[in-house]
Amino acid sequence: MNLTELDLCGLKEAIDAGRCSALEATTAYLERIEALNPAINAYHEVYAQRALDQARLADEGHRPGPLSGLPISIKDNLCTEYGRTTCSSRMLAEFEAPYTATVVKRLEAAGAVILGKTNMDEFAMGSSSEHCAWGPVRNPWDTERGPGGSAGGAAAAAAAWLCAGGLGSDTGGSIRQPAAYCGVVGLKPTYGRVSRYGLVAFASSLDQIGPVTRSVRDSALLMNVISGHDPLDSTSSSHPVDDFLAGLEEPPARLRIGLARQYLGEGNHAAVKAAVDQAVKILSGAGAQIIEVDLPHTEYGIPTYYIVATSEASSNLARYDGVHYGHRTRNAKDLVDLYAASRAEGFGDEVKRRIMLGTYALSSGYFDAYYVRALKVRRLIRRDFDQAFENCDVLLCPTTTDPAFVAGKNADDPLSMYLNDVYTVNANLAGIPGISIPGGLAEVDGVALPVGVQLLGPMFEEARLLRIARLLEREIGLGLCPPVVSRV
């Protein structure tokens, strides 16, 4: 049996039944990472010895819990007391955090084995995982293409069976879009559902950590572990946490599925359209009512997002100045030069571009026209969703307009890259949860590529999203296996 073939829940069953040990599973993943990571570049750092030790302790019964002995990857923007936390940036190339993120503590307290840290777009800014100081991440379905981003490493690792499951972060689609491009399940929880303490901030009011997994049930399993209030994060919610695995196999009764005109226009790839149509068919076949809803402010999502996100980023990233930690230039003439040169050397172009955009938007004279107005539009977008959810339980829509694009395609055209987020950013602006699951395959230039379908739900309705996603997953039943997987 190839142990890396199993999803998290499958491996958990195998370990619990004594069919394999955590050490065997971890060893299998480490071997596979060694063989495949050079081609995929999903991981920046692998904690092999530590992972083996954790697995051994789990086998000895010292690390009980819902994730006991399960090998999991974490995105390289989650701080850990061991290894480095680089955010795929030269700025933090050697940065060793003195503390561990709350979510990672929760994973480890649940018995998880942390395999390593996955690559990403620098500081989570990008939709391709090309803006990574440690080289571009490759899509396991076609290594000429990117895995999407920013959690491209997490999605590629899950798809290529380089981890049993992983954690990413989603600011404007950074979990869901790469999940769609790589044919895996990506959940962005409600804002405040999961603690951000220890997540290196990109845009604080939008960032949310979530699972990137091979199955819906794995997503539920990880959500059970990472959700809940954290006294170290003032924006984390005290809303009660559901048991996301309970009732997962039972689809909610009298479902009302909302379809928004604004998400189903001409711009979508035929395979994307087909995937949504298929999902609609499955759901109505299961007795769901299909309702058309209107989200009139959808088109303002991208500009609003790029003002809010860059404004917050310009402030969040001000701390990387070469004084207290991180990259420091070698030959500074004076203090201002130290700041300027350290930042010029440490940050990549996309990060600089966004810091400049955000600094501009917050400057006096522009603040009201950009930032304040963006907050107003953000409220309208949130209201759109509130009104839609009065008439339906969830919204069904594509995750992206197209399947994964060829690496470097948008290198000189940041606007095209920003448009990648068109179906995902609004959930972040509104704070609502969204999940992307594999919806089918597209054939592009003779290559089979996955496309995603997305479900968006009201605040704190992750359990509902997961149950409907599970229904779709069962019916679509692709059991997707990218070519690179079959090579090893």
Added chain:
Amino acid sequence: MTASGLTYPGVDSARLMVGMEIHVELATRSKMWTSAPNVAHPDHFDARANSLLDPVVIGMPGVLPVMNQRAVEMAIEVGLALNCRIARRCKWDRKSYYYPDLPKNYQISQYDQPICGEGEIQIPASTEAGAPMKTVRIIRAHLEEDAGKLLHEAPGGFPIDFSIVDLNRAGTPLLEIVTEPDLETPEQCVIFGQMLRSICRHLGVSEGIMQKGHMRFEPNINVVIEKDGKTYKTPIVEIKNLNSFRAVEGAVRHEYSRQIEEWLETGRVMGQRAKTTRGWDDIRQVTTLQRHKEDADEYRYFPDPDLVPLEVDQAWLDRLRSRMPEMPAALLQRYVGDYKLNIKDARALVEEPGLTRFFESVVAERVEPKRAAAMLLNYGQKRANERGCGVHELGITPAQIRQIVELADNDRIGSSAADELFGLLCEPDMENQSVESLATERKLIQVSDDSAMASWIEQAIAEQPQAADDVRKGKMAAIGRLVGAVMKASGGQANPKLAQQKLREALTA
């Protein structure tokens, strides 16, 4: 210089206008946004450089701020003392600027929604007795975090060609209070500052140690000049970071004449140039130019997305209001008005909040306030001075002070015995000591017993026959020598008043 209409050579009148910005470091246990210890709390005054840090203080990637509720309460308490409107809802903003002592390169502050809004406070217009009161209006008071410190020489004063960052102070809760330009003399600036310091100390929100920078003053100064029937306002100058009342006094005084001189020379008035910042040179006793603000500051304020807005509900506000101690002005009024203390004693009791509370607990023991004040300020103060502590820290308890007073009132001890007992009760481990048994043990109780007194009187008359004769002849002045002899014979235990009475009976009956 007086309050208004003063003259200055070359002008008809020149009226000083000062608005004050005051930064108060709040003495919470932990910092504003994290559980790391606060350098403004007495337990951490002398902490080694960079020893009060955690990842939040250093602004490490991924950390998040969590509001210190006690700091908010302290800010509200100061606001209540200054009669400010307390915001029911306010938010936190980021103020961006780059400096090595500010690890995040933004300061979490309050931009347009301060926790405390408009208020006012009454201060004496001068230090002269019977000076009228005047109102100083408060514009706002907002809560923020302090920055760290840059050291340009190594500890011990050694020169270095780099700078050292000490982040112990970074993240200390800081309350910034801003007044209207209602202060009209350097003296008023100091009176206001001292009043505010006293309020903060009575509230227990700050130790108010000026040398440690617990309170830093930034006066905004200009002068309204009248000449030839026309009015001219000099440009506003802000003096940065004054941390002694002497510096406040000196800087305001110097700036008054400097601005008039400058106006006479250049004719420059307000509005032609943005606000100028000057510093205070303590050695030369002059203000010196720091910078002209040619452009408005670009701080890129925006609401901090890591924090939720602060809600202050009525119950919380009521609870804080009910806990408010009496403020120094009210205490002074009560001590002089109700307790009939003289103003000097009243001030001395109010000066130190610990002493005020101790005095109140002595009075609560039903010791007459004047007696209590005298005990504390005479017997207590000299011992406190010797030990370098407060009267309330000597160790003697209010109940023991009452017992001393009772013994004295019943003529069972004399005043020197009372003083001696007070001293003995300040020794270690005396807090459970009964005063009466201590006095007995130390033979400090005056003996009024007839047979003992009779024999001491007999002995005294025998020893001082001349004095006894004088008394018999009506020269009553000589009785003092006889009383002295009685005291000597009794080993100090005789009640001198009774001795005198008995001597008189024995010699003149």
